[in-house]
Amino acid sequence: MPSPAPSSPISCWSRPLAEILGASGLVVELGARRGLFRTRPGVRAVDGVDLSVATGETFGIVGESGCGKTTLARTLLGLQREAAGEIRLEGRPVSGQAAAAARRARAAVQYVHQDPGAALDPWWPVGATLAEGLRIHGVADRAEQQARIAEMLAAVGLDPAFAARYPHELSGGQQRRIGLARILLLRPKVVILDEPTAGLDLSVQASVLRLLRDLRGQFGLTYLFISHDLSVVRRVCDRVAVMYLGRVVEQGRAEALFAAPQHPYTRALLAAAPRLDGAAAGPSLPGDPPSLRAIPGGCRFHPRCTLADTRCGQQEPALAPLGPDRLAACHHARRAA
Template sequence: MPEPILAARGLVVELGGRRGLFRRAPAVRAVDGVDLAVASGETFGIVGESGCGKTTLARALLGLQREAAGEIVLEGRTVSGHHPLAARRMRAAVQYVHQDPGAALDPWWRVGRTLAEGLAIHGVTDRAEQEARIAETLAAVGLDAAMAQRYPHELSGGQQRRIGLARILLLRPKVVILDEPTAGLDLSVQAAVLRLLRELRARFGLTYVFISHDLSVVRRVCDRVAVMYLGRIVEEGSAATLFREPRHPYTRALLAAAPHLDGRDTGPSLPGDPPSLRAVPHGCRFHPRCSMAIPLCAAQDPAPEPAAPGHTVACHRWRDAPTEHRDAA
């Protein structure tokens, strides 16, 4: 793999933890020792159940959440270890598209004013230049320049997604973090948004970090995928390999429980809910919910190891998992 444009090494992010009058509330590790490397121009997917740490990881990569340990490297330069305000300045090449772009728009401002504000914050204050860049970027996301005169409530869900993308593209990023970019959209609008993302990646040379719970979407758009559980990456590999030969029992369970577009019945749901981050199980974090667990799983935390070239898995029993998997997405 070439030098990654964005990488994390041993990344730890702690949430909470405050000192009260008589005692100190301990922090919880929402991200615990994550290693990842995102290559320039690829779409890197992050999947997992709600609360697994996907969004916290994204916020740390972006610079909005300070890391407690580990390092983040952007374009070969270490950018970790700074206060969030300084971290965001150092990571201006990384931008974030909100899960709900409508909520990120001021309801009292026209779209054009919101877009111009972002440019002004980043030093583009000439009105004519702002208007020209806004019109150009709106066209790039498939919207007419007149859309700048509308208010957020006048936009459809798909148009709001496009405005969210335009808002980020104006800042000329290199890495874009997409948090559930198709959530809440019907299938036809989803297809249009995904097609637009592919076009923008090719046109502007973008790299995507794609966070989603929709495995069918992840399979279609991602080059590589990391599966997270309780703050850790338990399996990582190419999308083709991960969907064809998942090795971790958690990955297999996620794929089995995913809805099928052809009407086939889904597999059994994962038993129970993920444990609290304040009571992380000893050993393998997944073992209380795993049908393949043995005493070793409760006693020893498995380290990631290669299952194939470019494919790693953190599981004591991954060799015992079936080597073929029926498509779930």
């Protein structure tokens, strides 16, 4: 039995929609040190990423641990400063700013932590945590705070009495609902969901995914959906980008990408994904991803790729269109399907 999903697909593709969040040539360097006598170069955790998220869609980002998914999300949010490239929000450039200024400019983008329990103060009741966010964003009237908190708890399917509970009194699913309420109180337009179903049993996953679908419709949200669970991504995302060593190697509509992956890395990820229908999973990817400090020349995936040839080791493929809303960075993309 596959992982649970909303009772109907989440889709926004009945009409073309404008970009709400985008990036061009985005580069993020981590670990750089500049001293008086010695400079230590950083590693490029995100290296030349182009991205365009349409208003109202659910855009998935997948890849192995360390591929740059979360770093990309933190940079789009403004928590991590980009080294190069442009970030756009609703058509306006918002890149090139210090972290505090970037967060102010991107207030319409909010982030739901992958461990919502760790994001809640264990010494504070839920209501105090939610009220703090409102105070920081200029809502000082206590009556208004309480009214908005009660409204948002109801919107995420919790009784307003949950405001008096402490984090340790909540289940994993309830903590995720509180995390969503905390973000929605700030009235965002784009919500970054980092592993929103990790660590939940199947029934709780289903309820969380249904809630995300309903909230998207109710509040007109756009989701950036980061997950290792490919079965969930397949069912809830409109489009998907696959990352490897800081770069997007394939991108397209979810149903087309999962039905006929064009990049060998995407094929290997899908083949190795756990199956709950009794079918055997495919072979694991050979080897481990190389260090970001020792990225191989040519195609970054070629040391682990069964299709690699001399050209792959010498020339890095560009992310090129293969058809309507389909991109892949592979010299053998057409025969990789």
